[in-house]
Amino acid sequence: MRISRCATHVNTVMPLLTASAWSALPLQAVLLDLDGTLINTLDEFDAALAAMSQHLSLPRIARSVIAQTIGKGSEHLVRTVLTQLLQQAQRPHDAAAVEALFEPAMAAYFAGYEAAGMDHVKVYAGVVQGLDILRSKGYPMGVVTNKPERLAKPLLQATGLADFTEFLIAGDTYAKKKPDPFPLLQGCARLHASPQHTLMVGDSANDAAAARAAQCPVAILRYGFNHGLPVETIDADGYFDSIEDIANALGAAQPATAQPLN
Numbered sequence: 270m271r272i273s274r275c276a277t278h279v280n281t282v283m284p285l286l287t288a289s290a291w292s293a294l295p296l297q298a299v300l301l302d303l304d305g306t307l308i309n310t311l312d313e314f315d316a317a318l319a320a321m322s323q324h325l326s327l328p329r330i331a332r333s334v335i336a337q338t339i340g341k342g343s344e345h346l347v348r349t350v351l352t353q354l355l356q357q358a359q360r361p362h363d364a365a366a367v368e369a370l371f372e373p374a375m376a377a378y379f380a381g382y383e384a385a386g387m388d389h390v391k392v393y394a395g396v397v398q399g400l401d402i403l404r405s406k407g408y409p410m411g412v413v414t415n416k417p418e419r420l421a422k423p424l425l426q427a428t429g430l431a432d433f434t435e436f437l438i439a440g441d442t443y444a445k446k447k448p449d450p451f452p453l454l455q456g457c458a459r460l461h462a463s464p465q466h467t468l469m470v471g472d473s474a475n476d477a478a479a480a481r482a483a484q485c486p487v488a489i490l491r492y493g494f495n496h497g498l499p500v501e502t503i504d505a506d507g508y509f510d511s512i513e514d515i516a517n518a519l520g521a522a523q524p525a526t527a528q529p530l531n
C-alpha cells in the first residue's frame with residue numbers, strides 16, 4: 270500500500286489516513302465506481318464519440334479531451350464534446366446550437382458504443398485480485414457509476430466483475446447522479462451498511478464529493494481520469510495505486526447493520 274501526504278493541502282481538505290488507520294477502519298461494505306476505477310474505458314468512449322462525429326459530419330475529438338470529460342455521465346460528455354467540435358468547426362456552439370444536435374448525437378453515441386462491443390475492454394491491474402481479497406475479507410460490494418445502465422451492465426457482465434458485486438446503480442437508475450450523495454446512500458442501504466462504515470472507491474473528485482456528502486470514507490485510485498487534474502487535488506482519505514492495495518490495507522469487514530433510508 271502506498272499512501273502519501275497531499276502536497277497541495279488546503280484547510281478544507283481532511284488529512285489522509287495512515288496505514289494503521291486504514292486497517293483499523295470499522296468498515297461494513299464497499300461501493301465501487303466503474304470508469305477509471307474498475308475498467309479503462311477510454312477506447313470505448315473514443316470509438317463511440319468517433320461514431321457520433323461521423324454521423325454529424327464533425328471532426329474527431331482528441332482523446333485528451335475525452336479523458337478530461339469522463340465521469341459526469343453520457344449527457345455531460347456528449348454536450349461538452351459537441352460544444353468543442355462545433356467551435357472547432359467554426360459553427361455556432363452556444364447552448365441552443367448544442368441542444369439542436371443533442372438527440373441525434375446521443376443516439377449515434379450509444380449506437381457507436383454498443384457497436385464497439387467488448388473488443389477494447391481493459392480491466393485495470395489489481396482489480397480482480399483486489400475484489401477477490403475484499404470478498405474473502407467479508408465485504409459486500411456494489412457499483413455506483415454515472416454511466417447509463419445500458420452501457421455499464423454489459424461491461425460488468427462481460428468482464429466477470431458483476432460476479433463480485435450485488436448490484437449496479439447506474440447514472441440513470443435514479444434522477445440524481447454523483448456528485449449528489451443520493452446514489453451512494455441508496456447503495457449503502459442496499460448493502461445494509463451505514464454510510465459512515467461504507468468505503469467509496471473511485472477515481473475522481475466527483476466520487477469524492479459524493480462520498481463526502483454521504484459521509485462515506487473515500488479511497489481514490491491514482492490511475493483514473495479525474496477530469497484531467499492530479500489526484501492529489503481531491504479531498505479524499507487516501508490515494509492508492511490499485512484496488513489490490515486498498516483491499517490489502519483494510520481489515521476484515523464488520524457486520525453490516527441495516528440502515529433504512531428515510
Ligand SMILES: O=C(O)COP(=O)(O)O
Binds near residue numbers: 304414416
Ligand atoms: O461519466 C461516465 O459515463 C461514467 O463515469 P463513472 O463510472 O466514473 O461514474
Ligand SMILES: [Mg+2]
Binds near residue numbers: 303306
Ligand atoms: Mg470514474
